[in-house]
Amino acid sequence: MSVAFIMLVHTALDRAEQVARHWSESGCPVVIHVDARVRRRDYAAFVDSLSDLSNVVFSPRHRIEWGTWSIVAATQSAAEIALSRFLDVGHVFLASGSCLPLRPVQELKDYLATRPRTDFIESVTTEDVPWTVGGLDRERFTLRFPFSWRKQRRLFDAYVTFQRRIGFSRKMPPGLVPHLGSQWWCLTRQTLSAILEDPERDMYDSYFAKVWIPDESYFQSLVRIYGQHIESRSLTLSKFDFQGKPHIFYDDHLQLLRRSDCFVARKIWPQADKLYSSFLSNDPAVTKNAEPNPGKIDRLFTKAVERRTRGRAGLYMQSRFPNDGWENGRTSARYSVFEGFGDLFEDFEEWLGKSLGSRVHGHLFHPERVMYSGNETVFNGCLSDSAALRDYGPRSFLTNLIWNTRGERQCFLFGPGDQQDISWFMACDPNAQISVITGAWAVPLFHSNQNFSSIRRQAAALQKVEAAHLNILRSPHTRARVRIWSMADFIQNPMEPLQIIIDEIAPRGQRRLTEAPRMVDLRGFGQFLQNLRNQGMQPYLMGDFPVGDDPETPPREQRRPYLVK
Template sequence: MSSVGFVMLCHTALNRAAEVARHWAERDCPVVIHVDKRVSTGAYTGLQTALSDLGNIRFSKRHKCEWGTWSLVAASQTAAEVMLEDFPDVRHVYLASGSCLPLRPVEELRDYLIARPRTDFIESVTTQDVEWTVGGLNAERFQLRFPFSWKRHRLLFDRYVEMQRAVGFRRKIPEGLVPHLGSQWWCLTRQTLSAILQDPARQIHDRYFKRVWIPDESYYQTLARLYSTRVESRSLTLSKFDFQGKPHMFYDDHLHLLRRSDCFVARKAWPQANRLYDTFLGPDHTGSQMAEPAPGKIDRVFAKAQERRTRGRAGLYMHSRFPNQDWENGKTCARYSVFQGFKDLFEDFEPWLSRRLGVRVHGNLFDPVRARFAGGADVYAGCLPASAKLRDYNPQMFLTSLIWNTRGERQIFQLSPRDNQKIGWFLSSDSNVQISAITGAWAVPLFLSNRNFSEIRKEAAMMQKREVEFVNTLRSVKTRADVRIWSLAEFIEEPMENLQSILDAMDGPSAPRLTEAPRMANLDGFGRFLQNLKNQGMKPFVMGDFPATSTETHENPGGSRPYLVQK
């Protein structure tokens, strides 16, 4: 009666493998089990004892199996030979693992295969047509030799590959073979499988594939093309892989997805997924009445889950992506603005901007003493501390946390060459930030201070150096931020127009026109101050042109709007 037999490759969770093997054997499907030689003798003997009452179960010669090596092919060959010899009624041989779980009644699989007596179900594609491998070698796996284990001897593996590439080594592929790749979980007809195993050229084929990398993904996939009269390049086993090429594990909460797939077998089921095993191995389980296996039904769900894992939500960092630079989906989650130099030039810039926009405006968040949150808060949204020590442990994460914790409210803060400069590169690479900078404005507080000139000169040199480095970063071709830069001289020529352009970029073209500007610092004598710096050996140039005697700036005594007076 039997038309399909199962070859099982087991190495762990033998209790679950025993359940599945019994499920198939009790429904007149022969099972040949290969158990990894690394499994203890006690565990192996226990599995044999647990299934000893079933006359259609066999155990094949054991091989010590390791991922990516010939041993996995040898294990399947040995078990398949037992299947073909001991069970002549088997017309299809289905390769499964010990972690595979039947999803549909065996009767449906048997009827499905009887209706397709000469069809081999094995994913088989050429390396030229589809490059489906993830993070590994593609065509080179057939052209080079791989005598070393990738897992146990990674250094030797890599060095040997590099050496072969350097000398231009290429293996000769046996005549008549066109290398193919595909899933290692197949269902082959007796005719095709016996032709592969009994081929007079098998010794040649085996010798060649023993030095191919991951031969269980290419041996049967290549040789089936020589002998099969009809290849369906797909697997009847549902096997999903993540973006790193690692197989997905199915848990109890995947029950409805597995039902929707209409596949006959799923790999791999979590050994503790009691609900899955109880449901699909239970006596009351019904199938899909000859429905065609359709793993594509759940592809969208897995694709969405993979995108969430690899890209996530914009500006949200999590353990699956955080250790890898540039894996984030956007540096931050929302638009925000940074002003450099405005607080130095205008006496009441922060309260003015807060009134104008109707939002809270922070001071210098990266001040070396503490984070200057709006209102002088010691702790801000999401329990972000004002502590400079905690903030500077990871300035980038401090900023991204602030933007994430305040979603829906535009964050605005001040920046200065006096602040922690480690945030500069991050800001320049963030497409969400609008940066407005007045170069040289840091000199205004120095000009208005009552300090020794030698101290002023030393600090001015340091500030200018820092600002030049920051501006060069902002002007890099890799910058993604929305950047506006003026020299101090350029900005004070048209302060209202320049402020209006910044606010238009924040509020859009419908933003109302400015009727007042923040009060500008009195710059009378600023040109002479810069000349004195030059005379003392420091060359200030980021401020623009401030003649020592010709042009000075005054405050309007009748209001807060600044204007220029020519002397």
Template sequence: MTVGFIMLVHTALDRAEAVARHWATSGCPVVIHVDRSVNRRNHDGFVKSLSDLDNVKFCARHRVEWGTWSLVAATQSAAETALAEFPDVRHVYLASGSCLPLRPVQELKDYLDCSPGTDFIESVTTEDVPWTVGGLDRERFTLRFPFSWRRQRFLFDRYVKLQRKLGFRRKIPAGIVPHLGSQWWCLTRRTLSAILEDPEREVYDRYFRKVWIPDESYFQTLARLYSQNIESRSLTLSKFDFQGKPHIFYDDHLQLLRRSDCFVARKIWPKADRLYSSFLSNDPAVTKNAEPNPGKIDRLFTKAVERRTQGRPGLYMQSRFPNEGWENGRTAARYSVFEGFSDLFENFEIWLGRAAGGRVHGHLYDPQRVQFSGDETVYNGALSDSAALRDYDPRGFLTNLLWNTRGERQCFQFGPHDQQDISWFLAGDPNAQISVITGAWACRLFHSNRNFSTIRREAAALQKIEAKHLDILRSPHTKARVRIWSMAEFVQNPMEPLQIIIDEIAPRGQHRLTEAPRMTDLRGFGQFLQNLKNQGMHPYLMGDFPVGDDPETTPRERRRPYLVK
């Protein structure tokens, strides 16, 4: 007694020929079903290439389409041929043309000899199936599916919707309980012949013709009627992604496939020369005598699904733009945004670089050009200082900058003079630390020597932009770490908020501030604000700066210490 193989072939005929020859020359009969969609010339050439093997047979052909009864019909034809032509076959193993044996054939024979009456077929009830994709579990057995899901998607969806609306339910034939499982099984001759010779087969076939994806339920359901001992698992390694599409194995999966200990794997890339040359042998040196255990590599597939659906934080694939909300973190690292600081303090970027470390940029979203640290024109990752290139994708510019500088804290300036398209992205990013001194942009206008009516118009425009930006930062949807001070509040005691900011950028205790950055001269600033009011513009974002009560903006002279002897 031996094991026989059924192969369902529709493409890559040269690879199917190599696998069939491997099994046949190892003493295992093979029956091949060739899809009718394969043209006559290729079919005849395929048949001729295996004509020297007496234990290779071809069965009647069907035009096979995914998800339809044609797959079951093709399997039935091949199974009937196998049982009729090879009476010594005890187990029948169903495989596809893209399957590849992973272990010597003798190992499979020995394994099945130890379980002569066992059917290896995944067979579970619909309530216990966690892998169905598409929203059709129990309904695949109670609705009718006369239309092709792939070719007639519109009719398929509308007909399902109509049946749901009308409350239509098909009657399941008496005596069977629908089960689901992998299409790839290994059944005993006794069980398979009982299914094919069942007096009620016509009833079952008529029912399953209108079931959705019957190749995953026909044999899985009927095996429960006749099998004396079912192992509800497949001996074939077959993995699927989160969309229900099969994983394809390539040459670099060689060691992964070896660790699975399975007897057969699908789907193999037709051009995986290394896999075919490595596994199509009966070398006793690779004999394992181990129990098939695809769970040993499940962790890698789980990580692959996570990587595909979530990606890495802050990395956006060039091959596709991720769905909204699918990004695993908007940016790759924490960063700091300073608004108003470079207006209120002189050489603030230099001071911040000394006080906290990291990389301190100017206004990255300046309308004229990107102000990289050190006045660079090209930065990490070949990022250009071109404003036009940056504004083509403001989010992509920032995420690229942070991804390409991982391991180094990035800080940059922002304000109402800058391009504002990035505002919502910054507010919604948990990696962002945003510190705002409201109204500090007025310092530039205060020190400018322009017509006051022009200053008033620009001040009104900038205040409107900043007010809108502040509304975004105060939104309940904001996830960034945001701190906001009015300018009047900040200049009263700048050391305390600066220390808080530095402590967030660097660990507490390592960067204690001993001096504040030099503040710009604010003498007369209160009168400047009053003049804006007198011109009809209300500068409310700066806070309360009374006229004549100018803040102290220059550091006190520190006396030199005396040396006492």
């Protein structure tokens, strides 16, 4: 008993000729169907290239349209020829012109000879199929699909919607239970001939002619009626991505294909010279006598699909820029944002850098320029300090900064005077740690030497911006780690909140703070706030600062002078 191959060819005729010759010279008859859309001149040359092989024949040509009955009709025509012309054939193996045998043909013959009554075809009920794409599983059998999904998409969708609206439903042939599965199968002569010679074939053909993608359901459903022993799996390695498109194998997939132990793989890139030269050798050295097991490489395909759909956390590229909310992590690492600390403490960035042993930036979103640590003009990844470039894509700026400094905790200052477009992004980022001292923006105004009318206008504007920012941070959609203190509460005991922040940033360090950063002089700050109230503004974000009860600022440490001899 032998095995016959049916090849459905529509492109890369030179590669199809190589594979057909390989199977033919290995003693397997081949029936080839060539898409009627292939030019006559190319078709004639293809036929002539195989004319020296007596066991290679061509079937009547059909014009193939994806998702339509034409694929099944072409398969039926080729199968009828295979069964009538080659009487010693025990199995018929359906393949495409882009398929490639992965193991010696004799190995496939021996495998099928020990299973003479077994049909290898993926056949699963519609309720159990997780991979249907497009929202049509059961409905592909109950609705009509006279329009091409690819060429007449609007008509296709409109007609489906219309049928759903009027409650249209087709009746299935008696005794038929719809099944779905891979198009690529290997059926016994008995089962395939029973399907093609069934007296009720016209009824089944008429029904499936209006089913969507019938090549994935016609044989898969009818084999359940006529098959004696069905192995619901394909001997062909065929992987699909999340959009339902087949994975294409290239030269660098050589070892991957060998590990699968499958007999045939689809879909092979026509220019994969290394794959074709390696597998079309019938080299007995590669004989495995192993059970086909595509599950061996499923992990790699699953990882590839995940990488394509989700990407790497915090990495955005032109080739995979996700829709908002689809990203796999907004940023790639944790970072800390300090709001109000730079206004309340002198040289806060320097103190924090020494306490953490890491780099601390100034206001990265300052309206005039990006204030990198050390006053650098270009940072990791060639990030410029240009405010215009940053503001063109503030989210991209921040994600690039975090990505380019992976392994090093980034800390920076933020406030109501900065560009606020990044507020929602940071608030919804689980990697962000945001610490806020509300109202601290008033301290620089308090120490400024401006006209009070100008100070009052600036204070009103900054308070409005910070209030909106605080509403974002308190939103139920916030995913960042947020801590908020009013300025009055914070200065009562600054060491405790500072220790909490340091412990969260560097939990392994277990560093106890021995000194706090130098707080600015706040004498007269309560009267300053009262003056703002007297001018008609209500400074409420700072907390309670009664007039005449100014907070005490620790005196600067006085060092003894010493004499150098």
